[in-house]
Amino acid sequence: MTLSDAKDFSMSTHEDGLGGTGGGSLAVTVDNEIDGRRLAIRVGRAEPVQCAIDGLYERLGRGPGADDSLRCAVSEEDVPFFADLEIAEYRQQQCPDLHWLFAGPTGGASGRPKIGAADPEAAAAALQQDLDALWAGGGPEARGWRRFQLDPLRWVVVMPATDVEGRSTHFFVRLDGRRYDQWPPEVQFVEPESWEPASGGRWWPASDPLADRSRPRWFGLHPLYDFHDGDPRPLVCFAHALGYYEASHASTPDVRWVQGRHTVADTLDRVAEILSPPYFRGVSR
Amino acid sequence: MIAIPAWAWKAVVDTFAGTAGMVERVVFLDGVAAGDSAVDGGVVTTVTLPQADESEGHWHVSAHEMSRAGGHLRLYGLTRLAQVHSHPGPWTGHSSEDDELAFSQAPGTISIVLPAHGLTCPGLGDAGVHRREDRSWRRLEHDEVARYVKVVPSVLDLRYQ
Numbered sequence A: 001m002t003l004s005d006a007k008d009f010s011m012s013t014h015e016d017g018l019g020g021t022g023g024g025s026l027a028v029t030v031d032n033e034i035d036g037r038r039l040a041i042r043v044g045r046a047e048p049v050q051c052a053i054d055g056l057y058e059r060l061g062r063g064p065g066a067d068d069s070l071r072c073a074v075s076e077e078d079v080p081f082f083a084d085l086e087i088a089e090y091r092q093q094q095c096p097d098l099h100w101l102f103a104g105p106t107g108g109a110s111g112r113p114k115i116g117a118a119d120p121e122a123a124a125a126a127l128q129q130d131l132d133a134l135w136a137g138g139g140p141e142a143r144g145w146r147r148f149q150l151d152p153l154r155w156v157v158v159m160p161a162t163d164v165e166g167r168s169t170h171f172f173v174r175l176d177g178r179r180y181d182q183w184p185p186e187v188q189f190v191e192p193e194s195w196e197p198a199s200g201g202r203w204w205p206a207s208d209p210l211a212d213r214s215r216p217r218w219f220g221l222h223p224l225y226d227f228h229d230g231d232p233r234p235l236v237c238f239a240h241a242l243g244y245y246e247a248s249h250a251s252t253p254d255v256r257w258v259q260g261r262h263t264v265a266d267t268l269d270r271v272a273e274i275l276s277p278p279y280f281r282g283v284s285r
Numbered sequence B: 001m002i003a004i005p006a007w008a009w010k011a012v013v014d015t016f017a018g019t020a021g022m023v024e025r026v027v028f029l030d031g032v033a034a035g036d037s038a039v040d041g042g043v044v045t046t047v048t049l050p051q052a053d054e055s056e057g058h059w060h061v062s063a064h065e066m067s068r069a070g071g072h073l074r075l076y077g078l079t080r081l082a083q084v085h086s087h088p089g090p091w092t093g094h095s096s097e098d099d100e101l102a103f104s105q106a107p108g109t110i111s112i113v114l115p116a117h118g119l120t121c122p123g124l125g126d127a128g129v130h131r132r133e134d135r136s137w138r139r140l141e142h143d144e145v146a147r148y149v150k151v152v153p154s155v156l157d158l159r160y161q
Helices: A049-060 A087-093 A120-136 A242-246 A264-274 B006-017 B063-068 B071-076 B096-100 B142-148
Strands: A014-016 A025-032 A038-044 A069-072 A099-103 A106-109 A146-151 A154-162 A168-176 A186-189 A220-225 A233-237 B002-005 B026-033 B042-048 B058-061 B079-086 B110-114 B128-132 B137-139 B149-152
Touching: A025 A049, A025 A087, A038 A049, A049 A087, A049 A099, A069 B063, A099 B063, A106 B096, A120 A146, A120 A264, A154 A264, A168 A264, A186 A233, A186 A242, A233 A242, B002 B006, B002 B026, B006 B026, B006 B042, B006 B110, B006 B149, B042 B071, B042 B079, B128 B142, B142 B149
Parallel strands: A025 A099, B002 B042, B002 B149, B079 B110
Antiparallel strands: A014 A025, A025 A038, A069 A099, A106 B058, A146 A154, A154 A168, A168 A186, A220 A233, B026 B042, B026 B079, B110 B128, B128 B137
């Protein structure tokens, strides 16, 4: 915001005949509390609140984050809660000025965390114990998962995958517990002929383009990632997988792997989520 | 171009050096924008210290704390012009986390990284100065820095003694 802009802090709801449906459009004013800039997002009167939210993130040049805060400036009510409401109805019922406040987390890190070596026997025992405990509950079998062991530290879990249109397939997920459970297991999608990592084709899930707003920000699939050690390899990247830390990816305190709190069950839950609607888009071509 | 008054830069360095414990720290440089876009720069008037979760290798400011750290921007009509954070060693590059979680991804945004937790009284020449370009962050070459960010005198005493 410039000084000239700052002179006008009146609530700014605009109606005009531009675009939109149902007789014009409405402008939502968003004060970005992170950088102090003010944005105007224009949506058709009959469009849902979600359209304005999408427009906001497009202007911000980033996707939505789980920890973001977007609220009505007057009522302090959470905006995404009303995402399905028509914007005109939302204005009438919830936020008369259509004036929102946005904030999101920031952070940084100096680089790769120190990932120390683990005792292989202890790591293998811890991984097997947690997998046994998970399977003993019956949940994995109910979800169609099967598991088998490659060697003391490595297991393969066969997981079903379903896309938004209900088409089903399956993937082989290799878990490597070489740093377990101080760190999460390494996760790789592997080919059944060799149990070596796939980086495309039938055994690699479709990697959504970064511009896809439905792609969860907590998960990334990199067919070939340039690691610090100079050995490019596939990276299945989320906070409950070892590669995430080896690649120095973001690790905010609320998602970071915590020994004793997280187990391989959390890792598999996350993989299953990405292999389900709305995220899973089929196999890579 | 962002103009940082010398007093403001000193406040940043003093803040980092005054840290109890060897942890990464962050401050934001707020001020009067020269235009509507981050590429326009501006003049720093205010050094903002957010309530951050700080550790040896990471720093994190929650959305709630970013909201608290941004209330004065609306109140005084200011804009966040840059962020400054410290690294523990001599490396002043941008990690992937620095890239992803910087305060803004708007082209022209400036992020400054100080070495050694800022304990060596670093100047801009010792820092890594990073600029968000259209698609990614880029570290500015030393001879480029002054085009985008500069420390300017706060007081000039030109009187003959």
